Amino acid sequence: xxxxRRELLKVTSASGLVAAGLAASEGFFKPxxxxxxxxxxxxxxxVAQAQTRSGEMSYRTLGRTGERVSAIGLGxxxxxxxxxxxxxxxxIRSAIDRGINFMDNSWDYHNGRSHRWMGAALKDGYRQKVFxxxxxxxxxxxxAMMQIDESLKALQTDRIDLMQHHEIIRMEDxxxxxxxxxxxxxxxxxQKAGKIRYIGFTGHKDPLVHLRVMEIAAQNNFRFDAVQMPxxxxxxxxxxxxxxxxxxxxxxxxxxLGMKSMGDSYVLRSNTVSAIECLHYAxxxxxxxxxxxxxxxxxxDQAFEAARTFKPMDxxxxxxxxxxxxxxxxxxxYELYKTTNQFDSTAMNPSWLG
Numbered sequence: 483x484x485x486x487r488r489e490l491l492k493v494t495s496a497s498g499l500v501a502a503g504l505a506a507s508e509g510f511f512k513p514x515x516x517x518x519x520x521x522x523x524x525x526x527x528x529v530a531q532a533q534t535r536s537g538e539m540s541y542r543t544l545g546r547t548g549e550r551v552s553a554i555g556l557g558x559x560x561x562x563x564x565x566x567x568x569x570x571x572x573x574i575r576s577a578i579d580r581g582i583n584f585m586d587n588s589w590d591y592h593n594g595r596s597h598r599w600m601g602a603a604l605k606d607g608y609r610q611k612v613f614x615x616x617x618x619x620x621x622x623x624x625x626a627m628m629q630i631d632e633s634l635k636a637l638q639t640d641r642i643d644l645m646q647h648h649e650i651i652r653m654e655d656x657x658x659x660x661x662x663x664x665x666x667x668x669x670x671x672x673q674k675a676g677k678i679r680y681i682g683f684t685g686h687k688d689p690l691v692h693l694r695v696m697e698i699a700a701q702n703n704f705r706f707d708a709v710q711m712p713x714x715x716x717x718x719x720x721x722x723x724x725x726x727x728x729x730x731x732x733x734x735x736x737x738x739l740g741m742k743s744m745g746d747s748y749v750l751r752s753n754t755v756s757a758i759e760c761l762h763y764a765x766x767x768x769x770x771x772x773x774x775x776x777x778x779x780x781x782x783d784q785a786f787e788a789a790r791t792f793k794p795m796d797x798x799x800x801x802x803x804x805x806x807x808x809x810x811x812x813x814x815x816y817e818l819y820k821t822t823n824q825f826d827s828t829a830m831n832p833s834w835l836g
Contacts, residue, residue, distance in 0.1 A: 533553060534550075536581060537580070537581045538580050538581050538786045538789060538790060539552050539553065539554070539580065539581030539582060539583075539786070539789050540552070540553040540789055540792070541553065541583075542769070542770050542771070543770065544613075544680075544707075544708060544737035544770045544771070545707060545708060545731075545735050545736045545737030545738070545770060546707075546735035546736075546737075547680055547707055547708075547737060549613055549643075549680075551583060551584045551613050551770055551771050552581060552582045552583045552584045552771065553765055553769075553771065553772060553789060553792075554582060554584075554761070554765075554771070554772050554773075554774060554785050554786075554788065554789055555582065555584035555585070555586050555615075555739070555771040555772065555773040555774070556574065556577050556582050556584065556585055556586060556773075556774075556776055557586050557741075557773050557774055557775040557776060558585065558586040558587030558588055558591055558596045558597075558600065558616070559588070559591045559592070559596060559775060560775035560776055560777040560781075561573060561574055561596055561599060561600060561776070561777065562591050562592035562595045562596030562599060563592075563777045564599075564777055567598075567599050567602065570599040570600075570603065571599065571602055571603040573776065573777070573778075573779065573782065574599075574600060574603035574604075574608075575603055575608060576779065576782060577776065577782055577785075578608055578611050578612060580782075580786060581786075581789075582785070583611060583612045583613055584612070584613050584615065584771045584773070585600060585604075585612045585613065585614045585615060586615055586616075586773045587600055587614075587615065587616040587617070587633075587637070588616055588617040588618075588619075588648055589616065589617060589618050589619060589629045589632060589633050589648070590617075590619055590648070590827060590828075590831070590834055594632070594636055597616070597632075597633060597636035597637055598636050600637060601636050601637040601638035601639070602638070604637065604638065604639070605638060609638075609639055613643045613644070614637065614639065614642055614643045614644070615642070615643060615644040615645075615646065615682075615708075615739075616633050616637065616642055616644075616645065616646070617645070617646040617647070617648035617649075617684060618630060618633065618645065618646075618647065618648055618665070618669075619648050619649060619827075619828050619831075619834040619835055620665050620668070620834070620835065620836045621655065621658040621659055621664065621665050621835045621836055622658075622663060622664060622665060622835075622836035623663050623664060623665060623667045623668045624668075624836060625665070625834070625835065625836025626665035626667075626668035626669060626836070627668040627671075627672075630642075630645065630668060630669070630672050630677060630678070633645075634677060640676075640677070641676060641677060641678065641679065642677065642678045642679070643678075643679050643680060644678070644679065644680045644681070644682055644707065644708055645669055645672070645673075645678040645680070645681060645682070646681070646682040646683050646684050646708070646710060647659055647665060647666075647669070647682075647683040647684070648683075648684055648828070649684065649685060649686070649826065649827060649828045650683050650684065650685040650691060650692070650695055651685050651686065651687035651688075651691060651826060651828070651829075652687075652691065653690075653691060653694060655685075655691070655695070656691075656694055656695040656697075656698040656699070657698065658835075659683075659695075659698075660698050660699070660701075660702050660704075665836075666702075666704075669681055680707035680708060681706060681707055681708075682706050682707055682708035682709055682710065682737070682739070683695055683706060683709060683710070684709075684710035684711070684739075684741075685710075685711060686711065686712050686741070686742065686819040686820065686825060687819070687820060687826075688721055688820065689711075689721060689722060689723045689725075689726035689727045690726075692709065692711060692723065692726075692727045693726065693727060693730070696709075696730060705734060705736070706736055707736065707737060708736060708737035708738075708739055708770070709727070709731055709736055709737070709738065709739065710739035710740075710741055710773070711723040711727060711739070711740070711741065712740075712741055712742040712745070712817070712819065712820075713728070713738075713740035713741070713742075713743065713764050713767055713769060713772070714740075714742055714743045714744065714745060714749055714760060714763065714764060714817075715749065715754075715755055715759075715760060715763050715803055715804070715807045715811070716745060716749055716752075716807060716810070716811040716814075716816050716817050717742075717811075717817065718804060718807075718811070719804070719807065719808055719811035719812060720811050720812065720813070720814045720817060720820070721814065721817075721820055724767060728767065728768070732768055737770040737771075738767070738768060738769045738770050738771075739769070739770060739771050739773060740764045740767065740769040740771065740772045740773065741772075741773045742817075742819060743760045743761055743763070743764040743772055743774055744757060744760045744761075744774075745816055745817055745818070745819070746775070746818075746819070746825070748816045748817070748818055749816050749817075751816065752807070752810040752811075752816050754806045754807045754810050755803065755806065755807060757784060757788075758784070758787065758788050758791065759803065761774065761784075761785070761788035761792075762788060762791075762792050762795065763795075763800075763803060765788070765789075765792050766792075766794060766795045766800070
């Protein structure tokens, strides 16, 4: 990466950069790359039991950042699907008023409409009530800088709480991000300038890509604050992020952002689990936040019903759900984000990468 180790370690916020003493110790990089230590997979109930409840929502801690975030997050893509801006604003503010404080978004959602509508919703004091996350697609420093600044403008804020590299789905993506003149230079500079607080990445294609991102990050003395990935009842059986990536995140106290708990509704089409069961399964994992798409008041109510009725599942309950979904999940037919390019927006729009 074009940023020197000395420059990286100058960043003083509670970011994903490894402190000098930590980077020098044996205890960081070795666990980061380990996958088979028996204590890596924490009991699912540990995180659930550590959560606190206020009103209709439960709250958990985002990795080592110490930030308290709602167990369910508001997906940014869906809020841009509504027909009218005022309907989207009403939905976002209703979610916040009822206790959801984690806002998901991305520079590319609906050509920026999700950003603009969320920015409008966060006026009148609502920005101070939320933990705001968004994503950028740029792999070059120039593209990333442009997208960061456009995100700030559209969201009508001077600081984004968590900025994530979006759609890391190719084996070469981490090389491009960490290369001299790559996107990480722009993100670190924005962090040093106070434009962003924490750094993460997302991806939905294959756990091997996530593992390689973390390997390249370790080579650059960098540790992410949060990582986003599909976590659902189908994933547990097929090219599993839960089995391969989740243990590493927990070992290194990296915030876990679960997405696609229903596989963009494809999991529900298997007729093996209900929407509430999908949310409960993801919440039963040691996730910091389960981000779910909400584009109606009915779905908002469903999310809060899942939060209200969630109780840590025991081994027998998890096993029963796994048995129900095993055959349907075996070939990934309900996880099209893994097996097709249907969800690969940067493949359809390569110019976004820079």
